[in-house]
Amino acid sequence: MNKQEAQQRIAELTDLLNQYNYEYHVLDNPSVPDAEYDQKMQEIRKLEEQFPALVTSESPTQRVGGEPLDAFQKVQHNVPMLSLGNAFGAEDLRDFARRARQGTDAPISYVCELKIDGLAVSLLYENGRFVRGATRGDGTTGEDITSNLRTIRSMPLTIKDTETIEVRGEAFMPHQSFLKLNEQRENNDAEPFANPRNAAAGSLRQLDPKIAAGRNLDIFLYGVGEWESQTLSSHSERLTYLKELGFKTNPEWKKCETIEEVIEYVEYWENERPNLNYEIDGIVVKVDNLDQQDELGFTAKSPRWAIAYKFPAEEVITILREIELS
């Protein structure tokens, strides 16, 4: 095979492997057996060995980078990554809705999302390629963890939108990965992680991407920072668009027309929470309309158009359940 044919075949294999990866890690619904995926990965690795000049950073073979970093570079968030105010009960949510109603005339719809208990991260795409990943840090300055975020199989290395778009979400460690990792650590006399959030944070702070790659991290995307053409008018449309672009969005989000509906959603998930295979520490409630979000603006450090309803810490529930059962 000559270089021209190799380039053609590498492009075909890249599209195929990206599709297989998407089906497996985002849709959780593979269309081919693992052996087929492995065979195609083997074929593209061989072609890239024969023709090193044809390797691109978007190739599926480049997801796990090379050398460990010496340190993480700093990243400035042009659009700050804000923290959320908290609500601890239904009345707090009603107060939140009352305050929101004072800030805008039109009727308000809300979007409720599970509050994933992981690490807030920012993914920057330019010309349809993943170019930079960063931690939230203090909201304006984070750390460049691009090489570690690339190893998360459910995040796409390329998207069909060629505009500059900064997507935000939560990187996390699913329960199964957490249990397996702690088992390994105890077998190696290493300190187990206290909870999946610490395990995810510890994994993304590794300077060697090969270590992060072995931690089976995952990610749910839930927002947009910088975006060349902000053409959508609501948060719910953004979630739908992110999914269309191939990002993994949490399937449990719900648009609610009243704060009473929000309270029902919160109560449902307070019970349903133990059946999830990842940690959540509450529910995030957002005003859906983006113009209303702009009207409501921010306090010193949090949006007035969003609030985090916090569940009591898991351990407390376990103890309470034991008391109930005893």
Ligand SMILES: NC(=O)c1cnc(OC2CCCC2)nc1N
């Ligand atoms: N942990 C989560 O799942 C989560 C966190 N934050 C947000 O949105 C915030 C971001 C800035 C204003 C609203 N949504 C989420 N789903």
